[in-house]
Amino acid sequence: MNPRMFWLFIVIVVVSFATEVQATDPLPSWNDGQTKQSILTFVEKVTTSGSPDFVPVAERIATFDNDGTLWSEQPMYFQLFFALDRVKILAPQHPEWKGKEPFASLLKGDVKATLAGGEKAILEIVMATHAGMTTTEFEKIVKSWIAAASHPKTGRRYTAMVFQPMLELLAFLQANDFKTFIVSGGGIEFMRPWTETVYGIPPEHVVGSSIKTKYEVRNGKPVITRLPELNFIDDKAGKPVGIHQHIGRIPIMAVGNSDGDFEMLDWATSGEGLRFGLLIHHTDDKREWAYDRDSHIGKLDRGLNEGPGRGWTIVSMKDDWKVIFPFEK
Amino acid sequence: MNPRMFWLFIVIVVVSFATEVQATDPLPSWNDGQTKQSILTFVEKVTTSGSPDFVPVAERIATFDNDGTLWSEQPMYFQLFFALDRVKILAPQHPEWKGKEPFASLLKGDVKATLAGGEKAILEIVMATHAGMTTTEFEKIVKSWIAAASHPKTGRRYTAMVFQPMLELLAFLQANDFKTFIVSGGGIEFMRPWTETVYGIPPEHVVGSSIKTKYEVRNGKPVITRLPELNFIDDKAGKPVGIHQHIGRIPIMAVGNSDGDFEMLDWATSGEGLRFGLLIHHTDDKREWAYDRDSHIGKLDRGLNEGPGRGWTIVSMKDDWKVIFPFEK
Structure with missing residues (x-):
């Protein structure tokens, strides 16, 4: 076999394999039901060429909150x-x-x-x-x-306390040519060193709160130093502003878990064409934590009241997720 | 032919075609010589698996100034x-x-x-x-x-006054899995509406100067309004700061044309491993403009003095470029 034939053979194998994989369940840790189906239907509609809801690859932007949405946030961030x-x-x-x-x-x-x-x-x-x-x-x-470092309650590494169903959702979207961004109230430089390994999200797709920085040359070597001065708070009405600054497009999908994400979901779902808003409701006090309207961390009140009327999907962690953390598998 | 065979056939045709294209000159508007060769050698080294200078795809970040680097900037921005x-x-x-x-x-x-x-x-x-x-x-x-709108001297659309050799360089880098970013002193929102069509650079890969914005709900519809207040000046020492904010990685390649780009090139080329700094010197007063040390727009003085000693490549538009604008072809 000459080299080009060899590579064509490899391409054939990969394409066939990819076709097989697509036929299997992309969200195995999600229980079958309305919530899971609403995600699958949305992704199918916006990625099917010829569908009235088709969205070109360049515009397939999905934004995710981090604390409480991709990993836990209790007893504190x-x-x-x-x-x-x-x-x-x-x-x-x-x-x-x-x-x-x-x-x-x-x-x-x-x-x-x-x-x-x-x-x-x-x-x-x-x-x-x-x-x-x-x-x-x-x-x-x-x-x-x-x-x-390890979490005081579970004794696990913090990056082990990410949500398995959300890892599957991120991978599913990425496989469908979505650009997945984190848009978090957390510090941008606290997240970037590990989001690529843990979530498959590169540093340039992380938006977060920040302090000011300054470029200077020290002993002939350029450095950027971190100043004790606030630059930007990427929370609540700051999230659409952060999205606008970093991405410059309105996402077609936004995922959060607290009222700090309300404006992000509102911004994403108010655009023209098919849109998807998803809120993670922490309802499982056995496997994770249960909290919402009265919580000091991750308060979810307005989202529960107004989300359904706006067509947003609410995930009940207890009912919709087979496993919460990867280590449960 | 069944559908899967049909698609495999298409894949084979595309792969074969891609192989042919790669064998031809990726920079046809660049004259053969040291400048062109230095670009080709750099890209080959960082993309050849097993090379000591190999850079993983995720880290192949190249940043480009816009005014005077990707399009003209005379008689004024x-x-x-x-x-x-x-x-x-x-x-x-x-x-x-x-x-x-x-x-x-x-x-x-x-x-x-x-x-x-x-x-x-x-x-x-x-x-x-x-x-x-x-x-x-x-x-x-x-x-x-x-x-x-049209340019007062050439009568051409402004987007027709982009540099053909730079369009080829951008496409060459993109084909080699580089993420190409604009990092410009110009307004981020002035560039984003057209950079994807003109340069193949999507809005989320544009970094620039900005004014503050505010999210608000008007008659039940969320909007972001533009405020008459400066947010960030992405020039000189601001460029590495803008790169850090938006990209979160140090570029392995940076391209500019004025002393406003000095810090960006310094930041990019001071990192570990093989790096590439490129300065466009406006030397062609017949086909474009000739200006450098004494110009009010696009002053290039320190870059000419210190660039070569830092290993940066200097492009002479007159000598290195066969054509300047696409309409000359």
Whole structure:
């Protein structure tokens, strides 16, 4: 067989195999029912050439929230565990923290008192722990932490606490030529070091909150340093703005789990043509957590009230998902 | 022939055709010589599996300046012609402009006096002409203008004044699985409506200067409105910052034409592994324009002094390019 014939043979095998795979269930961890069917129907309609709902590949943009949508967010956002661990490491260099909130409570291990200061306290912790180094140094810090830290309740790595059905949904969309983006209130530079490995989402498809940075040349070597100054909060009405800044197109599909995602879903589903809004409702207190209208983290109230009327699909984790985490399989 | 065989046949034809195309010159408008060879060698090295310089597909990021790099920028940035046309259209609603600079000079047709106010004057013109509408409305305004306006010297559409050798370079990189980004001091929303058609660069691969925007719901319909407030200037030391914000990886190749691109090339070529910096030197006063160290638009001084020592390749438009514009072919 000459080389070109060999490669043609390989192409034939791959094409045949791909045809077989497509015939099997792309969402095996989703229970059969309305929710799963609504996803399959949407993807079929927008990808079938000649369908009145067909969407060209370039416009197949899907945006996903991260905390509570792709991985868990209880008992608090995983990035806050990262920040708390950083505070402990940095404390010896900051003797003043012993008499200064929110650091004093935090160093005593009183998380509740720490977070009593609300958003302002969280912001102070983030500024103290996420700034003051180069972007390359910060990337290394995140990578070391995510490889070693474990969740206080499950004892698992945080990246093991991603949702298996969502991994399948991401892969299914990617196989159908969707560009899948993360649009999260979490820090953009906290997510980028691991989203490609965990979700198949490259750094340039991650949109998130950020602090300001500055380019400078140190000893002849250019670096970007992280400044203790807020740049952008990618939450609530900030999500459509973040999508507009980074993507420049309106997504045809948006997936979230809290009222912080309401505006993103509203923006995505208000466009012309067929659109898909999906909200993950945390209803499983045995396998994960159950919370919604009254939760301080991931509050979902308006979405439950108005989502169905807007045609959004609500996932009940308890009823719609066979497994939650990959380690359950 | 059954349907699967039919598609396999199509695949075979496409693969064979692709093999033929690859064997021909990917840069036909570039004269043979050191410059062209340096590009071909770089791309071959980073894309050849097993080569010590091999770069995985995900990391093949190339960033391009726009004004003066992908299209002309004389006698002034094309976006300024757009802004000037907008001022004329909006003037009846702004009687106060008759007594107010830079608008007064502009309405008298005195471009030189208009621009005497420097960056501040330009910013005032941009804020008056680029803000106050929704993002969808602005996109329509740009699309109408770019389809109809013509350059004062050549009489051509502005999108006809792109550089044929650069179109070939973009296509060559894209065929080699590079992600090609625009990183321009120009307005991000001024470029996005036409870069996909003209350069094959989708909106999410465009990085540029921007004004602030705001999400709001008007009569039950969400819109993003453009505010007369500066958000980000993507020029000079802003370029690596813009690259970091949007892409989150250091490019392995960067292409520019002025000292506004110096930091971008420095950032890209300072990374580990094989890197490629390319500067377009405007040396052809017959077919385009000739300018460098003393030009007010597209000044290239430090790049000419320090570029070669940093291993950057300098393109002489006069000597390296067979044709400049597609319409010359």
